[in-house]
Amino acid sequence: MSLSLGLLLIPFAILLVVWLIFSIVALTKMLRFGFVSRPAVISSFAYIIFAVVVVVATVTSLTAVDWSASLDIGTPDISLPDLKSVTNTFQQ
Amino acid sequence: MKLKPTFPNMLPGEQVVLLLHRHGFVALRIVLVYCLLALVPAAAWVLLGTRTTALNDATSAGFAVITILLASYALVWGLLFFVSWLNYYLDVWIVTNERIINIKQVRLFHRTVSEQKLYRVQDVTWEMQGVLGNMLKFGNVTIQTAAEQSKFTFEHIPDPEGVAKSIMHLLEQIENQLGANTMAKLDGDVLEGAGSAAPPRGKPPVAKV
Numbered sequence: 001m002s003l004s005l006g007l008l009l010i011p012f013a014i015l016l017v018v019w020l021i022f023s024i025v026a027l028t029k030m031l032r033f034g035f036v037s038r039p040a041v042i043s044s045f046a047y048i049i050f051a052v053v054v055v056v057a058t059v060t061s062l063t064a065v066d067w068s069a070s071l072d073i074g075t076p077d078i079s080l081p082d083l084k085s086v087t088n089t090f091q092q
Numbered sequence: 093m094k095l096k097p098t099f100p101n102m103l104p105g106e107q108v109v110l111l112l113h114r115h116g117f118v119a120l121r122i123v124l125v126y127c128l129l130a131l132v133p134a135a136a137w138v139l140l141g142t143r144t145t146a147l148n149d150a151t152s153a154g155f156a157v158i159t160i161l162l163a164s165y166a167l168v169w170g171l172l173f174f175v176s177w178l179n180y181y182l183d184v185w186i187v188t189n190e191r192i193i194n195i196k197q198v199r200l201f202h203r204t205v206s207e208q209k210l211y212r213v214q215d216v217t218w219e220m221q222g223v224l225g226n227m228l229k230f231g232n233v234t235i236q237t238a239a240e241q242s243k244f245t246f247e248h249i250p251d252p253e254g255v256a257k258s259i260m261h262l263l264e265q266i267e268n269q270l271g272a273n274t275m276a277k278l279d280g281d282v283l284e285g286a287g288s289a290a291p292p293r294g295k296p297p298v299a300k301v
Contacts, residue, residue, distance in 0.1 A: 005153050012160050019167050026175055026200060033182050033195075033203070040181065047174045054170065058163035065156040 002070040009067070023051065103190060110187040110258060114248040115230035119180050126173045133165050175200050185246045187259060192235060194244050208244060211266055212237045216259050218252035235259065 027044055034040025102108075141147045146154035182197035193207040213235055220231035231252040235244040249255060 005156060008156065008160055012164065015164055015167070019171055022171055022200070023174075026171070026178055029182070029197075029200065029203075030174075030178050033197070035184075043174070043177055043181070047170065050170050051167070054163060054166045058159060061150070061159045062156060064150045065153075065159075066151050067156075069153055071153045071157075 002072045004067075005065070005069050005071050006067040008071070023047070102188075106188045106190050108186060108188050109262060110185070110255060112185040112187075112246055112249045112255065114180060114183060115228065115250045117224065117228050117230060118248050119177070122173075122176045122180060126169065126176070129169055133162050133169075137162065183247075185244075185249065187255075187262070189262065192244055192259075194246075206244070208235075208237045208239055210259075210262060212239055213259065213263055214238055216256045216263075218256040220252060233259075 027047065030040050030044050034044075137147075140158060144154075146152065146158055149155060179197050179199065182195065182203070184193075184195045186193040186195070187210075189210070191207050191209050192213070193205065196204045198204065215236035217234045217236070218231060219234075220226050220229065225231050228250075229252075230248050230250050233246040233249060233252045233255050235246075236242060237244065246252070246255065
């Protein structure tokens with residue numbers, strides 16, 4: 001079975017959306033209930049920088065990929081012997 | 093310049109005496125666990141780079157799959173790390189000259205805040221358990237009050253002995269201001285009203301800091 005490589009981006013996009021929602025909630029909680037203290041602000045900035053670096057690095061890495069190519073799943077490339085010739089050999 | 097610690101909903105004339113988080117060792121434990129978890133994709137990257145050719149061709153399907161998997165792992169790892177830090181950092185106990193506030197961040201979507209007037213405190217107990225607790229001087233302080241939520245526990249806080257002493261000192265100040273008779277009367281009021289939500293009559297005492 002083969003499927004388009006581009007289909008891999010759908011679950012990744014769903015994960016990104018869920019991750020983004022949880023990240024916004026977490027950051028809001030930290031800044032709202034963290035008494036706007038130095039550790040709260042520093043950790044929030046560190047998280048935002050980490051997230052931006054990961055997303056940018058991922059996008060940069062994936063730009064060169066040929067998304068129109070197909071991905072083979074569950075069809076191992078094994079060449080089986082020709083059964084007809086084997087049967088003929090035994091009959092002779 | 094040192095800023096005075098503040099928090100939302102402070103009463104007029106209220107001053108923060110103690111603002112406590114869990115001991116730094118608890119945070120260090122979280123950091124260590126997540127550092128170990130960060131090694132998993134790093135090891136996978138090295139193994140795949142040395143034993144396969146998947147990472148050699150940046151246009152291949154194998155490279156795309158591996159990159160997406162690693163990016164997903166990194167994003168989820170980062171989020172869980174941040175939420176764990178948030179759960180640690182937003183667990184706060186505040187002692188002011190008027191009340192004790194217990195803020196507990198249980199999970200990302202679960203937060204409880206409870207508070208108790210200082211003059212309702214009946215008993216303060218502190219404990220340090222285990223080898224690490226005694227070496228690093230962290231432990232629990234349990235405060236018994238005459239209210240519906242009768243117990244407040246400050247968990248894994250640094251210097252529990254000092255914290256217990258500070259609270260006792262604040263209570264002594266309130267007692268000295270009001271005199272033993274008034275305190276006994278207040279205690280009586282509090283015990284009578286312990287089952288109900290009605291506050292004790294009269295102006296609550298405030299410790300001078």
